[in-house]
Amino acid sequence: MSSESHEVTDTPLVTVIIASYNHARYIEASITSVINQTYKNIELLVIDDGSKDDSPAVLKRLQEQYGFDLRFQANQGLARTLNDAIARAKGDLIVPFGSDDIMLPHRIATQVQYMNGKPEVGICSANIETIDQDGKVMGAREQRNRNLPFRRLDFDDLFLDRKPGPMAATLMLRREALEKVGGFNADIRLEDVYIELSIARAGYFIDVLGEVLAQYRDHPTNTFKNGRFMVDNVLRTFAVFSDHPQYEQVCMKFRNSMVLKYANRDKALSREILSEIPLRYWNKKTLRGMWRMAWA
Template identity: 75%
Template structure:
């Protein structure tokens, strides 16, 4: 990195690691290799049970970033504690399993300059597998989306694709205005983006790839019950919206369809929570999946 100048704001990158020993070195090195010179890196291990602390300690000894090791507090509490210690005016919570492209921070800092109405900036991502290999075109749902400016209803009502958590850069003042992350909600990115939009800021999503999102067996979105519980808990924070019930039922229908084939008990439980008046095409498609006979198992 070149030396920072007075007109380059300090960016604090927060990496909270939990059982990502296999991935966290690539994540940290992608931050250290940024072309932007004025970065503060805070790394927190949140009670990992694997070899993460050993990996992090060796990296910290070589590169000198700020490392804290703590008992498990959960991601939202960990990020709030990191924000309280951060010195940057721009805050980047970053997954310990994802990878930044080298120009990511520089691109977003430049974009946010002179745009005080934008509380957060995001961008597209490229999906990689757990080995770091780029996945096929069918898995690249967030790689080629166009630029979009989001208001609250755009995200809450699903009018436009939302921001990618792997590329979020927040203004510190926006995080402070909404009180930071909600410690009672473990799916942190949906809540914080909705809260910032509700506070009157825009979120702008750039139409270029600035990070690689790692798809692996322990991704949060693959835990169906966790996703359903935490998304609905997030929506409940905005229950005064006139379309609150419709938004919740739209989400339940999507989850019913998603899990009707591979998690039938969760699908049946979800279906019971969808009144007939809220059934739609996804409900019908999910019913076909749910009731379809299993293919015969051939002996090996």
């Protein structure tokens, strides 16, 4: 992107995109956390993706109060919705934000300051604090991503799972990097994993700050709780990068982890995944998963 059309300043415009689907219970807290940012040069685009709950009424009330850009559409899915919003966004920094999550007040200011003068960083992320569906901070056991140190990730760090990855609730994307990889892939429904890998493979770094900048809401309809969806879409995402020399090992390592993860929760899924792992790729997680399926 030419420097003439987008001059670098200390307070660049940040476009926050909230795509909401059936989150009437949570959407007000999400939107007001953006409105209340200490950083003020923010463009907020909110899209209701065909909600069937009370979301439209809540959003209209909030739009009248705060004056953000609000659009309603028939359900298109998150990737298409994000691409459409990015096409009309004016910011050089793009923040896709969950309609069930909450930003801490200094989040945008902290990340903008960090991204300034670092064109090699395509994505800035940070740590998260997990809250429950009522907004209460969850116990220490659920806070695996609260106290992680700063890390810089390249493609192999991410693809080979060498370091803890970025948190979806804290992503700030450089528009130039998004455009370089063609935006989100409408055929892949784990949008964050795909865009992180794509931008890293394009040669950018992903820097994850070692502080909490958002609250991630754990509730019954979180995507990650749908086991089959997660397994299918992670593997579909990995397939985009199948030219990597360790592609097969990466897929098998992931499958082994899923055998163990779902051995108690969904034995049928765990057995199905196990059947896709050749004996030579079995590891300790495979065996622990098998033991759980048999005895737990």
